[in-house]
Amino acid sequence: LPLEEGWAIRLRKYQGFWFPQQILPGSMAMQQNFKARPDDVFVLSHPKSGTTWLKALTYAIVTRTKYPFDRHPLLSQNPHECVPLMDRSYSTGQDSEIEAMPSPRILNSHLPYSLLPHSIKSLDCQLIYVCRDPKDVLVSRWFFNNRMRSEGMEPIPFTKAFEMFCEGNSPYGPLWEHVLEYWEESQRRPDKVLFLKYEEMLEEPMRIVKRLAQFVGCPFTPEEEKEGVVEEVVKLCSFDKMKSLEVNISGKLRPEFVTNDAFFRKGGAGDWRNHMDPEMARKLDRVTEQKLEGSGLTLNAVG
Numbered sequence: 001l002p003l004e005e006g007w008a009i010r011l012r013k014y015q016g017f018w019f020p021q022q023i024l025p026g027s028m029a030m031q032q033n034f035k036a037r038p039d040d041v042f043v044l045s046h047p048k049s050g051t052t053w054l055k056a057l058t059y060a061i062v063t064r065t066k067y068p069f070d071r072h073p074l075l076s077q078n079p080h081e082c083v084p085l086m087d088r089s090y091s092t093g094q095d096s097e098i099e100a101m102p103s104p105r106i107l108n109s110h111l112p113y114s115l116l117p118h119s120i121k122s123l124d125c126q127l128i129y130v131c132r133d134p135k136d137v138l139v140s141r142w143f144f145n146n147r148m149r150s151e152g153m154e155p156i157p158f159t160k161a162f163e164m165f166c167e168g169n170s171p172y173g174p175l176w177e178h179v180l181e182y183w184e185e186s187q188r189r190p191d192k193v194l195f196l197k198y199e200e201m202l203e204e205p206m207r208i209v210k211r212l213a214q215f216v217g218c219p220f221t222p223e224e225e226k227e228g229v230v231e232e233v234v235k236l237c238s239f240d241k242m243k244s245l246e247v248n249i250s251g252k253l254r255p256e257f258v259t260n261d262a263f264f265r266k267g268g269a270g271d272w273r274n275h276m277d278p279e280m281a282r283k284l285d286r287v288t289e290q291k292l293e294g295s296g297l298t299l300n301a302v303g
């Protein structure tokens with residue numbers, strides 16, 4: 001599709017998924033060349049599902065004894081700087097920075113499970129995946145897409161984005177196949193693949209933070225729990241806190257890119273109600289139900 005009629009970034013289909021054209025060569029290079037370490041932790045997601053938040057939480061958990069909470073790197077760096085998106089590093093020639101990172105590394109990718117580098121699987125690394133109600137993923141994508149458009153370009157109508165998304169044509173789509181691959185793997189290897197939902201993170205952040213800490217091998221001690229360290233992690237990474245930081249207001253990951261505030265838009269569940277009529281919502285819910293049928297997974301947030 002010409003850019004004026006589709007997403008702000010050009011997509012190309014590879015092995016069943018739509019990749020941003022600019023990133024695809026990097027993703028393929030990473031698939032071939034990335035060498036995992038046994039203690040690497042991977043944050044994985046379909047974009048707009050809560051990646052930024054999960055990166056911040058995982059990073060804050062793993063580094064909690066290294067930095068005091070009032071002088072934490074997350075106060076002056078965007079979570080995407082602390083936990084790099086490998087797919088991009090490999091597409092911009094910054095893969096040596098990934099190799100130079102000290103262990104234990106926390107790394108991020110949007111690759112579907114079937115395309116993850118072999119070494120990640122053969123070393124049995126810990127994988128954390130987050131997913132979200134597809135209706136909210138779409139709304140979040142639409143806003144992000146509008147921010148990414150070059151000056152003078154009209155935003156695509158929401159109805160157009162809706163159609164493309166339902167057909168699976170969106171960055172890293174089809175969403176359902178992406179989610180299902182990780183879901184199935186988490187059912188096979190629950191001790192190695194932690195499958196989270198954005199909505200349950202919103203509902204019970206403390207429980208999720210404790211679960212995450214346990215999963216990455218650094219559970220909170222009873223003393224830490226008594227001292228309120230779990231609360232500190234939740235507070236540091238909360239939407240309001242992160243959104244209020246100077247680095248996340250005016251900072252940029254790359255000069256030509258959107259400002260970091262684009263990653264902190266509304267931060268909740270159910271914004272789809274403000275953008276979809278009931279018929280659209282029902283249609284997208286039906287697509288989701290059909291795609292997930294028999295998997296034991298549900299994604300449509302109730303209500």
Ligand code: A3P
Nearest residue numbers: 048049050051052053140238239264265266267
């Ligand atoms: P909305 O656009 O619905 O507000 P990703 O990080 O995968 O790109 O997902 C972005 C979505 O996560 C955005 O959703 C954003 O506002 C939300 N988000 C970012 N940081 C968050 C945080 N600390 N807590 C809760 N949601 C957050």
